[in-house]
Amino acid sequence: MLQVVSARRELPILGQAQPERSDAARNRQKIIEATTRLIAEHGTEQLSLDEVARAAGVGVGTVYRRFGDRSGLLLALIDEHERRFQEAFLSGPPPLGPGAADRDRLRAFLHALVDRIRGQEGLFLMLEKGVRYSGPYQVHHTHVATLVAGVRPGCDAHFLADGLLAPLNANLICRRGYSIERIKSGIDQLVDLL
Amino acid sequence: MLQVVSARRELPILGQAQPERSDAARNRQKIIEATTRLIAEHGTEQLSLDEVARAAGVGVGTVYRRFGDRSGLLLALIDEHERRFQEAFLSGPPPLGPGAADRDRLRAFLHALVDRIRGQEGLFLMLEKGVRYSGPYQVHHTHVATLVAGVRPGCDAHFLADGLLAPLNANLICRRGYSIERIKSGIDQLVDLL
């Protein structure tokens, strides 16, 4: 059985032997609260960590020591909801949790993940600064959608085209550790399903 | 038939009536060349636009007027290869170009896209600054891979899990204009294929 995993555990280089010192924990809390407040007031778009530090009444260095970087702070905010979410699909009631058929659990999980992302939309968008859906992507998308419609008439070719193109990003291809052969054969499996 | 599309066309707010002034075109070229040179020398990782401007012998304002922002400059570098790529799959020989069966063209296109991304790996990685594959993602991935293996034994469940999770990103869900119902029903179509 998988364990619920908190993003926070990742910060210390090699697992924390000692618990946090009391002033550190206090400051962590102050920073989280200040961030939540600032986002509520000014939106996620323009969130400056300098400002967070000022609002929390700590130095900017403290923010970075506690959370590593901007993403770390955002992940910490995401983390609280994440914990509940993980409990739901790891040990909650079916169809999300154990008990239902694999296919139903899979469907339920993916649906729940969509809702979860919508629930913290602003935070997730900040984490994905990347530039997709612009320029060449449009052409690729139209091309793939046309072919998908040819292969499998009646399906939602537009959405499936996005679905097929989504795994083809540099992070997955270059940084996830798959060999090129494996990626291409995985793609073939996907195409064969159609 | 689709037209080859260049990223550059997007910069002017509403299509360029006039062609670029000669000094502007000259500077665009100098900037592209300087960028290429700097990347060749110091890698894509640490590319500063201030430095680009200095190396090109123009002011930093010029860089931003020509390319909008950092991503715009990177897209411009990507664009030259992109044009050849688009010609290949829009009008080149089969199986990439027209003439082969849709399924084969689709497979060929996706394979070619993988190679293309590998070919300009550094540039594509810079465009996707986002933080995936960290924290909660690992848990989601393991969960989905387990379910996929249950639904379809013998497939590459690890890769397919990444493939299923890839479309579930905030940009696609929140910015692409799909309704939630459509996204979920599209996901159902994907799951049903398994």
Add this chain to the structure above:
DNA sequence: TTTGTAAACGGAGACCCCTCCGGTTATCGT
């Protein structure tokens, strides 16, 4: 050639992320 003007130029500077390090403090063994 001259001249008007829209476009382009460039760099100072606002703002941001993150690091570094000298000073401070919580915690623990005595």
Add this chain to the structure above:
DNA sequence: ACGATAACCGGAGGGGTCTCCGTTTACAAA
């Protein structure tokens, strides 16, 4: 209670992105 010490604190500062706006320049019309 009291050092010893490891962890924490804060903010100055380096380096980056991008904007703003006074100045310059290419181009076309006269």
